[in-house]
Amino acid sequence: MSALRQPATDAHYCVELERPDDFDAWRTAARALVQARVPPDAVSWREPGGVGDLFAAGGCALPAPPPAAAPARASKRFLDLARHAALHRDPQRFALLYRLLWRLQAKPGIMEDKADADIAAVENLAKAVRRDSHKMHAFVRFREVAPGDEPEAGPHYVAWFEPEHHILRANAGFFVRRFANMRWSILTPAGALHWDGEVLEEGPPALRSDAPCGDPTEDLWRTYYASIFNPARLKVGAMLKEMPRKYWKNMPEAALIPELVAGAQRREAQMVAAGALDFAERPQTLDSLAQAIHACRNCPIGTLENRAVAGEGPHGAPLMIVGEQPGDQEDEAGRPFVGPAGQLLDRHLERAGIDRRAAYVTNAVKHFKFVQRGKRRLHQSPTAKEIDTCRWWLESERALVRPRLVLALGASAARGVLGRTVSIARERGRPIGLEDGSELWITAHPSYLLRLEGAAQEQQARLFDADLAAVQARLAELAG
Amino acid sequence: MPALTTLEKLEILADAAKYDASCASSGTAKRNSTGGKGIGSTEGMGICHAYAPDGRCISLLKILLTNHCVFDCHYCVNRKSSNVRRARFTPQEVADLTIAFYKRNYIEGLFLSSGIVKSSSHTMEQLVETARILREEYDFRGYIHLKTIPEAEAELVHRAGLYADRVSINVELPTDAGLTRLAPDKNARQIEGAMGRTKSDIVEAKDAKKRFKHAPRFAPAGQSTQMIVGADGASDADIVGKASRLYDRFGLRRVYYSAFSPIPDASAVLPLKRPPLIREHRLYQSDWLMRFYGFQPAEVMQAAEPDGMLPLDIDPKLAWALKFREQFPVDVNRASREQLLRVPGLGVKAVNRIIASRRHRTLRLDDVAKLTVSIARVRPFLCALDWRPVMLTDRADLRSMLAPRAEQLELFAA
Numbered sequence: 001m002s003a004l005r006q007p008a009t010d011a012h013y014c015v016e017l018e019r020p021d022d023f024d025a026w027r028t029a030a031r032a033l034v035q036a037r038v039p040p041d042a043v044s045w046r047e048p049g050g051v052g053d054l055f056a057a058g059g060c061a062l063p064a065p066p067p068a069a070a071p072a073r074a075s076k077r078f079l080d081l082a083r084h085a086a087l088h089r090d091p092q093r094f095a096l097l098y099r100l101l102w103r104l105q106a107k108p109g110i111m112e113d114k115a116d117a118d119i120a121a122v123e124n125l126a127k128a129v130r131r132d133s134h135k136m137h138a139f140v141r142f143r144e145v146a147p148g149d150e151p152e153a154g155p156h157y158v159a160w161f162e163p164e165h166h167i168l169r170a171n172a173g174f175f176v177r178r179f180a181n182m183r184w185s186i187l188t189p190a191g192a193l194h195w196d197g198e199v200l201e202e203g204p205p206a207l208r209s210d211a212p213c214g215d216p217t218e219d220l221w222r223t224y225y226a227s228i229f230n231p232a233r234l235k236v237g238a239m240l241k242e243m244p245r246k247y248w249k250n251m252p253e254a255a256l257i258p259e260l261v262a263g264a265q266r267r268e269a270q271m272v273a274a275g276a277l278d279f280a281e282r283p284q285t286l287d288s289l290a291q292a293i294h295a296c297r298n299c300p301i302g303t304l305e306n307r308a309v310a311g312e313g314p315h316g317a318p319l320m321i322v323g324e325q326p327g328d329q330e331d332e333a334g335r336p337f338v339g340p341a342g343q344l345l346d347r348h349l350e351r352a353g354i355d356r357r358a359a360y361v362t363n364a365v366k367h368f369k370f371v372q373r374g375k376r377r378l379h380q381s382p383t384a385k386e387i388d389t390c391r392w393w394l395e396s397e398r399a400l401v402r403p404r405l406v407l408a409l410g411a412s413a414a415r416g417v418l419g420r421t422v423s424i425a426r427e428r429g430r431p432i433g434l435e436d437g438s439e440l441w442i443t444a445h446p447s448y449l450l451r452l453e454g455a456a457q458e459q460q461a462r463l464f465d466a467d468l469a470a471v472q473a474r475l476a477e478l479a480g
Numbered sequence: 481m482p483a484l485t486t487l488e489k490l491e492i493l494a495d496a497a498k499y500d501a502s503c504a505s506s507g508t509a510k511r512n513s514t515g516g517k518g519i520g521s522t523e524g525m526g527i528c529h530a531y532a533p534d535g536r537c538i539s540l541l542k543i544l545l546t547n548h549c550v551f552d553c554h555y556c557v558n559r560k561s562s563n564v565r566r567a568r569f570t571p572q573e574v575a576d577l578t579i580a581f582y583k584r585n586y587i588e589g590l591f592l593s594s595g596i597v598k599s600s601s602h603t604m605e606q607l608v609e610t611a612r613i614l615r616e617e618y619d620f621r622g623y624i625h626l627k628t629i630p631e632a633e634a635e636l637v638h639r640a641g642l643y644a645d646r647v648s649i650n651v652e653l654p655t656d657a658g659l660t661r662l663a664p665d666k667n668a669r670q671i672e673g674a675m676g677r678t679k680s681d682i683v684e685a686k687d688a689k690k691r692f693k694h695a696p697r698f699a700p701a702g703q704s705t706q707m708i709v710g711a712d713g714a715s716d717a718d719i720v721g722k723a724s725r726l727y728d729r730f731g732l733r734r735v736y737y738s739a740f741s742p743i744p745d746a747s748a749v750l751p752l753k754r755p756p757l758i759r760e761h762r763l764y765q766s767d768w769l770m771r772f773y774g775f776q777p778a779e780v781m782q783a784a785e786p787d788g789m790l791p792l793d794i795d796p797k798l799a800w801a802l803k804f805r806e807q808f809p810v811d812v813n814r815a816s817r818e819q820l821l822r823v824p825g826l827g828v829k830a831v832n833r834i835i836a837s838r839r840h841r842t843l844r845l846d847d848v849a850k851l852t853v854s855i856a857r858v859r860p861f862l863c864a865l866d867w868r869p870v871m872l873t874d875r876a877d878l879r880s881m882l883a884p885r886a887e888q889l890e891l892f893a894a
Binding site for chain 2: 114120137140143144159174178181182217218219220221223227229230231233235236237238239242243251253257261264383385418421435
């Protein structure tokens with residue numbers, strides 16, 4: 001064993017590599033050196049542009065391996081790792097790889113020993129190279145150049161990129177496979193690649209000014225970048241970890257970053273303020289609820305010249321009747337359903353045998369929404385968002401009154417209870433189960449009957465009566 | 481109103497899509513554009529072409545075909561009753577934009593979703609048409625992820641799988657009650673029915689591929705889903721349970737968690753405050769524990785506090801280890817792979833390296849330090865040749881020793 005470790009000669013060898021990424025040349029030389037049993041400290045490796053070695057005064061021819069020498073051994077795992085590590089810009093990489101190859105001859109299993117210093121060093125080199133390649137796949141940005149004198153060739157796409165390691169040539173395949181039917185060039189400070197759709201050519205080192213300086217599509221891309229960013233989730237550290245600043249100068253979208261970050265906290269604060277609803281604790285009694293709604297300014301209706309109209313009726317009423325919103329007369333009186341629609345409702349309730357005084361009567365929206373026309377205040381329908389905002393009050397009322405049955409008059413009332421818009425024609429006449437175990441019945445709003453005339457009114461009045469009768473029957477059933 | 485320019489439409493429709501968490505482009509069949517007419521390749525590993533300041537990767541052109549919607553889901557910025565600007569792309573416009581971006585190496589492909597216009601089937605047809613133009617007319621071989629619509633005809637959903645690498649249907653909320661309350665137009669059973677059909681399509685296509693070389697591929701990157709966290713009252717235990725049921729029943733590749741974030745023109749039913757982003761992170765960590773570390777869902781739930789929430793200050797694996805201290809310390813030189821995977825601070829890679837290395841030497845603490853990220857973190861739970869934590873594992877203040885210190889650093893001086 002020790003005899004094998006003995007250097008065959010005490011000469012010093014120097015291997016000159018023609019290119020800094022020439023792994024195959026390193027491999028050929030390393031194989032010959034191992035076979036000639038030249039130990040790692042008797043070899044120095046030189047790449048173009050690299051500094052000379054103190055001991056390697058002159059170029060030495062490689063030793064001829066002894067005729068019966070065993071072939072050099074290297075595991076697949078070593079080769080995979082070495083192929084990547086050889087592209088690192090560390091000038092010591094070839095020496096390190098040779099030292100590891102040398103040790104591998106005596107201990108083939110050494111590659112598994114992750115705690116070994118040489119293995120760890122080679123793994124780190126390979127990792128850095130893989131990361132650099134991956135970032136090249138990701139961050140190369142092509143710019144379109146109009147075809148010029150040969151329009152049939154189609155546009156030419158040119159990119160400027162500055163890799164950290166010697167990875168350009170090794171990654172040509174990726175771009176060829178991806179953009180096989182496109183004319184493209186990648187220019188770097190260490191060399192260039194050109195693909196014309198059929199043949200890949202290498203070019204000399206390039207300058208940034210050789211690449212085009214813009215592309216109209218970059219405006220679209222920047223717009224996309226700014227729009228897909230969610231300012232509510234700023235995590236600058238996570239971005240910097242994967243996209244360090246050194247890459248920014250060649251990425252058109254990166255110019256936006258400082259502005260997006262600065263604006264983010266401001267934008268989120270605005271968003272929250274715009275949607276901020278000042279709901280306190282839910283009121284514990286109907287009286288405190290009636291007090292609280294007067295102060296509600298959570299939607300614009302609350303800021304009009306009007307007053308809140310609370311629901312009325314006994315605590316524990318089995319039936320809750322929900323209308324849309326107070327009208328002109330309700331707003332004056334401060335009580336629900338006292339205007340023309342209320343009077344019509346009272347007549348129909350009486351006909352159906354429902355006692356209004358035993359029911360809790362309220363509205364989906366607590367304030368009167370209107371526009372002023374001269375002396376008159378004209379009713380305006382609340383928007384879906386306003387109904388949803390006011391839903392919090394209706395839910396509080398339901399929680400306090402705990403009706404077994406809720407009768408919603410019209411689509412707004414139904415949305416106030418359900419949180420979604422439903423079709424009255426489709427949903428009327430049958431119960432809809434609610435989360436708290438009570439049930440919802442939906443019918444038209446009496447003001448709808450007021451707007452109709454003749455046969456249509458008679459027909460709708462009949463339907464309305466039928467709905468009320470069904471509700472009365474169901475109430476009797478629930479009570480019995 | 482004047483017609484919107486492409487730039488304005490892109491602004492509106494990308495903005496509307498940003499609440500979808502997924503941007504993955506990995507794990508699909510390998511292919512490239514040599515021998516074809518167009519461009520595009522997928523080589524297994526996804527590529528993140530940029531990162532936004534929210535730390536999320538931008539791998540795909542993620543947009544909606546339109547943000548008009550007839551549904552009224554409370555958590556969604558595009559719901560019918562929301563007061564946002566609306567826009568609409570044609571399938572051709574989206575295909576052209578995808579190609580223009582891809583040629584400049586901005587993206588890996590397209591992630592297309594849409595608000596529901598006219599009907600679910602009409603919308604699904606438009607999504608499929610976009611994918612068809614890309615695949616058939618442009619011979620595009622990059623990545624396509626299509627959102628499918630559970631209410632659409634099954635045949636259309638099936639066609640989506642033939643063009644796309646991945647299809648997804650969002651379950652939206654972890655509980656059925658939450659869905660009924662916040663997404664009144666959606667139906668949990670319909671969503672799961674569609675997931676079930678997609679699963680059997682995927683299984684069938686894989687099976688056919690084994691026997692017939694030219695059998696068509698069906699969503700080779702599988703299906704995924706997304707859940708919104710913090711918009712309803714579901715606890716972390718509910719969410720972990722739901723996710724593990726989804727993985728089991730539908731063979732999902734991924735369940736994404738999206739911390740509900742305040743949206744412009746928010747519905748009044750929603751909580752206004754966003755859940756801490758770290759909660760989303762803890763859920764992803766628990767997801768990892770189930771998928772790569774051999775934890776059962778019930779064990780992950782053991783790491784939660786009595787109210788069903790995972791601790792926010794420490795990760796769920798550490799929380800579990802602190803609760804079950806009798807299982808530690810484990811001996812790095814003898815413990816099984818399963819035991820090592822339970823050690824907080826040891827990842828799958830570190831465990832692989834420990835197991836490979838200990839065949840060659842008996843590991844000392846210094847050796848372990850070379851194989852892991854932070855030896856200080858794992859030390860209390862390990863024995864090595866020259867190391868025994870003695871009292872450390874039993875210390876009452878171990879949690880505060882290991883929990884990261886609260887810090888508020890200015891990461892970006894802008």
